[in-house]
Amino acid sequence: MESSGIPGQVNISAAVYEIIKEKYNCIYRGKIYAKNVGDVDMYLIDAEKGESGKIITDVENKVELINKTDHPQKSGSTLLQ
DSSP states (O other): OGGGOOTTSOEEEHHHHHHHTTTEEEEEEEEEEETTTEEEEEEEEEEETTSTTOOOSOHHHHHHHHHHSOOOOOTTOOTTO
């Protein structure tokens, strides 16, 4: 999914979106082809709720928080792939 990312943006799958949708505004990108997976619903993280239009600047902290959630992953992958 890295190949379908947008520079400077955080690209997330529908599974991650379901985890963070109450706290973050996200933009639906549509179905994006992912190698060995097929078409996947993808989103971009736009801003924290209550900060409409403000692009997230502390992405590393957000990624760390998302990756700490207790959700099963495939071996060798991360939630943000």
